[in-house]
Amino acid sequence: MGGTMDDTKxxxxxxxxxxxxDVALELFAEQGYEKxxxxxxxxxxxxxxxxxxxxxxxxxxxxxxxxxxxxxxxxELIEWGRRQPQSLETKQEILxxxxxxxxxxxxxFRFMQENQATVKELRIGELFRNRMLGMRDILIxxxxxxxxxxxxxxxxxxxHAGMFTLNDLPGTDEEKRKAxxxxxxxxxxxxxxxxxxx
Amino acid sequence: MGGTMDDTKxxxxxxxxxxxxDVALELFAEQGYEKxxxxxxxxxxxxxxxxxxxxxxxxxxxxxxxxxxxxxxxxELIEWGRRQPQSLETKQEILxxxxxxxxxxxxxFRFMQENQATVKELRIGELFRNRMLGMRDILIxxxxxxxxxxxxxxxxxxxHAGMFTLNDLPGTDEEKRKAxxxxxxxxxxxxxxxxxxx
Amino acid sequence: MGGTMDDTKxxxxxxxxxxxxDVALELFAEQGYEKxxxxxxxxxxxxxxxxxxxxxxxxxxxxxxxxxxxxxxxxELIEWGRRQPQSLETKQEILxxxxxxxxxxxxxFRFMQENQATVKELRIGELFRNRMLGMRDILIxxxxxxxxxxxxxxxxxxxHAGMFTLNDLPGTDEEKRKAxxxxxxxxxxxxxxxxxxx
Amino acid sequence: MGGTMDDTKxxxxxxxxxxxxDVALELFAEQGYEKxxxxxxxxxxxxxxxxxxxxxxxxxxxxxxxxxxxxxxxxELIEWGRRQPQSLETKQEILxxxxxxxxxxxxxFRFMQENQATVKELRIGELFRNRMLGMRDILIxxxxxxxxxxxxxxxxxxxHAGMFTLNDLPGTDEEKRKAxxxxxxxxxxxxxxxxxxx
DNA sequence: CATGAATGAGAGTTCATTCAT
DNA sequence: AATGAATGAACTCTCATTCAT
Numbered sequence: 045m046g047g048t049m050d051d052t053k054x055x056x057x058x059x060x061x062x063x064x065x066d067v068a069l070e071l072f073a074e075q076g077y078e079k080x081x082x083x084x085x086x087x088x089x090x091x092x093x094x095x096x097x098x099x100x101x102x103x104x105x106x107x108x109x110x111x112x113x114x115x116x117x118x119x120e121l122i123e124w125g126r127r128q129p130q131s132l133e134t135k136q137e138i139l140x141x142x143x144x145x146x147x148x149x150x151x152x153f154r155f156m157q158e159n160q161a162t163v164k165e166l167r168i169g170e171l172f173r174n175r176m177l178g179m180r181d182i183l184i185x186x187x188x189x190x191x192x193x194x195x196x197x198x199x200x201x202x203x204h205a206g207m208f209t210l211n212d213l214p215g216t217d218e219e220k221r222k223a224x225x226x227x228x229x230x231x232x233x234x235x236x237x238x239x240x241x242x
Numbered sequence: 243m244g245g246t247m248d249d250t251k252x253x254x255x256x257x258x259x260x261x262x263x264d265v266a267l268e269l270f271a272e273q274g275y276e277k278x279x280x281x282x283x284x285x286x287x288x289x290x291x292x293x294x295x296x297x298x299x300x301x302x303x304x305x306x307x308x309x310x311x312x313x314x315x316x317x318e319l320i321e322w323g324r325r326q327p328q329s330l331e332t333k334q335e336i337l338x339x340x341x342x343x344x345x346x347x348x349x350x351f352r353f354m355q356e357n358q359a360t361v362k363e364l365r366i367g368e369l370f371r372n373r374m375l376g377m378r379d380i381l382i383x384x385x386x387x388x389x390x391x392x393x394x395x396x397x398x399x400x401x402h403a404g405m406f407t408l409n410d411l412p413g414t415d416e417e418k419r420k421a422x423x424x425x426x427x428x429x430x431x432x433x434x435x436x437x438x439x440x
Numbered sequence: 441m442g443g444t445m446d447d448t449k450x451x452x453x454x455x456x457x458x459x460x461x462d463v464a465l466e467l468f469a470e471q472g473y474e475k476x477x478x479x480x481x482x483x484x485x486x487x488x489x490x491x492x493x494x495x496x497x498x499x500x501x502x503x504x505x506x507x508x509x510x511x512x513x514x515x516e517l518i519e520w521g522r523r524q525p526q527s528l529e530t531k532q533e534i535l536x537x538x539x540x541x542x543x544x545x546x547x548x549f550r551f552m553q554e555n556q557a558t559v560k561e562l563r564i565g566e567l568f569r570n571r572m573l574g575m576r577d578i579l580i581x582x583x584x585x586x587x588x589x590x591x592x593x594x595x596x597x598x599x600h601a602g603m604f605t606l607n608d609l610p611g612t613d614e615e616k617r618k619a620x621x622x623x624x625x626x627x628x629x630x631x632x633x634x635x636x637x638x
Numbered sequence: 639m640g641g642t643m644d645d646t647k648x649x650x651x652x653x654x655x656x657x658x659x660d661v662a663l664e665l666f667a668e669q670g671y672e673k674x675x676x677x678x679x680x681x682x683x684x685x686x687x688x689x690x691x692x693x694x695x696x697x698x699x700x701x702x703x704x705x706x707x708x709x710x711x712x713x714e715l716i717e718w719g720r721r722q723p724q725s726l727e728t729k730q731e732i733l734x735x736x737x738x739x740x741x742x743x744x745x746x747f748r749f750m751q752e753n754q755a756t757v758k759e760l761r762i763g764e765l766f767r768n769r770m771l772g773m774r775d776i777l778i779x780x781x782x783x784x785x786x787x788x789x790x791x792x793x794x795x796x797x798h799a800g801m802f803t804l805n806d807l808p809g810t811d812e813e814k815r816k817a818x819x820x821x822x823x824x825x826x827x828x829x830x831x832x833x834x835x836x
Numbered sequence: 837c838a839t840g841a842a843t844g845a846g847a848g849t850t851c852a853t854t855c856a857t
Numbered sequence: 858a859a860t861g862a863a864t865g866a867a868c869t870c871t872c873a874t875t876c877a878t
Contacts, residue, residue: 058840058841060841060842075359075363076276076359076360076362076363077359078274078276078277078360079276079359079360079363081867081868081869082868082869082870083867083868083869091841091842091843092842092843092844093843093869093870094842094843094844094845094870094871094872095841095842095843097869097870097871098840098841098842098843099841102869102870103869103870155359157358158358158359158362159358159359160355160356160357160358161273161274161275161276161277161353161356161357161360162274162276162277162359164274164356165273165274165277177410186412190411190412190413190417190418190421191421191424191425193411193421194400194404194408194411194418194421194422194424194425195425197403197404197407197408197411198396198399198400198403198404198422198425198429201396201399201400201403201404201407202392202396202399202400205395205396205399205403206392206395206396206399209395209399210392210395212375213388213391213392213395214384214388215388219388220388220392223388223389223391223392224392224396226389226392227389227392227393227396227429231396231425231429256858258858258859279850279851279852280851280852280853281850281851281852289859289860290859290860290861291852291853291860292853292854292855292859292860292861292862293858293859293860295852295853295854295859296858296859296860297858300852300853301851301852301853454861454862456862456863471755471759472672472755472756472758472759473755474670474672474673474756475672475755475756475759477846477847477848478847478848478849479846479847479848487862487863487864488863488864488865489848489849489864490849490850490851490863490864490865490866491862491863491864493848493849493850494861494862494863494864495862498848498849499848499849551755553754554754554755554758555754555755556751556752556753556754557669557670557671557673557749557752557753557756558670558672558673558755560670560752561669561670561673573806582808586807586808586809586813586814586817587817587820587821589807589817590796590800590804590807590814590817590818590820590821591821593799593800593803593804593807594792594795594796594799594800594818594821594825597792597795597796597799597800597803598788598792598795598796601791601792601795601799602788602791602792602795605791605795606788606791608771609784609787609788609791610780610784611784615784616784616788619784619785619787619788620788620792622785622788623785623788623789623792623825627792627821627825652837654837654838675871675872675873676872676873676874677871677872677873685838685839686838686839686840687839687873687874688838688839688840688841688874688875688876689837689838689839691873691874691875692837692838692839693837696873696874697872697873697874838878839877839878840876840877840878841875841876841877842874842875842876843873843874843875844872844873844874845871845872845873846870846871846872847869847870847871847872848868848869848870848871849867849868849869849870850866850867850868850869851865851866851867851868852864852865852866852867853863853864853865854862854863854864855861855862855863856860856861856862857859857860857861
């Protein structure tokens, strides 16, 4: 009794949920949400499709659960940001931390960027949108000139897109990430000083 | 034959191909490529699915044909850019023209942005990628410091994303577009001057 | 050209829709709606499940279409009944005609009787219910004593159930149907005369 | 241990089997047998599906057990009927008692009526059929004319269907039930007297 | 007395695509 | 220039059931 279960199976027990999330994110990021079927996820985990449904109510819920786990740091960052004075130093610190969060969960954010059309229709579309508005609020002064507001948004874009689109630039990943952060920081700094004269 | 055709039908004669492209782009942009079925396109045009196959060999080909029509101006822009001296004025003019091209075919570029995961796997993925590298070549000096190269790329991102994500900023569309172009231009200008010290 | 299609296939062309309805009703009546799968229907017709969906939007729609075809005579009977005087003769004629309609589409009405739980939740549940209320209106005098109203309803029940539950009674089907009609007629006649003293 | 069990839990102890039967019947009657899943039953009881399998071997067995509990009075009624003389008084008394039994377990009989297609295929199909034949034997004189036999069967139908289909008739439930019983009694009485000439 | 985890089978449905007419 | 009819493959999801603990 018990001897019928080999080591691999035993290892799996109790962490299937986590493994589903991992594999799902991996495939979602690689091929997109729609093109990833539950059959594929299940096969890669060597379980049946029905097993996925034991752990998650729908395909969408798998994604939501991944989302919630991986964006937690950003929620906390925004909360932290709200409690700080709206100084330049704060904003720079926010960018730095945001950048770290993006790097930490890079595959997930790559997924969000490449699957906007899909995400829009899902529950996480709204969730993410709200989170982004939160970021905006702590970076942007709503009374600043339009151009400075655009600068701040551009800073966030730059970090998001810079995460995944600089492959054919020279330099190590480390260097490129540093450069991206610097450009973003400059944009926010200029916005903060209102230095938008040509 | 002929007498049974009402005005609407007659109007359609000969331009069905164009109408398919229009409706397809509209739906692709609105719902995404994967979530738009040929049935839907056909229904909206009041023809059968088989009719689509008379005009296009596959679903993908519809998209390719739209792509080719709408990115023609950018091909020309890149060719023009290559023939110019790599001066600051040239770069600024390129941005201006690129910006116009984006505005002109906004739904298409919104589609490209929101469906990256899908597009990656399709033929237009590579086509678009190459086109983007062309843009890079005429904007970026490959000998410039990394940070200046990033600035240029950030300028392009800013225009792309700025097209679709500034809804809740104050001001008219016109004003916002102007601000976006200005931020992009500043980035490229700073990159050109190598002015990256704070 | 054309030579690749054998006779059986050719025969099928153009009447697949009808054949789907026939087979569906047959199976629905035999096994119940829920226990009959589209796979089963398709297999018996030697087409694919997808072919069913070319002709009908959903499983439920197959049933609805059968319903509409087969209950048409009853719709007409009710309309006819409404235009007649509410005499005893009219009522007796209605019962006779209703009885004929039941016999004519016996498998369908057997289905309706045996699948009430299912039908309740489907669109035809309401449709059928309204049709039955129509019957009631032309048979029952709303001012009559309750017991006479019940007699009329009992008459209708008797015909419905008598259609399918008299197998182990002696006599031919013909004789049994005649007896059923007679019992129903007696009930309505008694109700009409108000002869309900014990 | 035991200290961790709150009152609701304690109350449940030992009567889970009964509670399963209750909830199952409730749902079966409401939605039908097929549309009621074990998941649903388990959720409503706040136990797991596996718990159901501790008490019953299959879904069908839950239904069988309910069936056996609730039709016991009818078994006894039939046995009683068999021992009585086949007088009119006996038959009338049988109808009265049968009527009471139906009212007593109304949801169950409603279930049997609305799920005939399902029940036919299950073990209780045959059980119920035999029980009904038992009723027939004590109500019907096999030597009587066909029409009188039909009358008796009609009487039983009337009671069954009258239980659930008189909602939109005027009067209280009590009054309607009384009327139904009276109509049934009249039918059996007429059958007994062979009074089938108009 | 019951749960947690999983399975195998199958459901209804949708899709891009084909082809004879 | 287009239709009507159909297919094959895939999809998400649900179900009754099992079994070690």
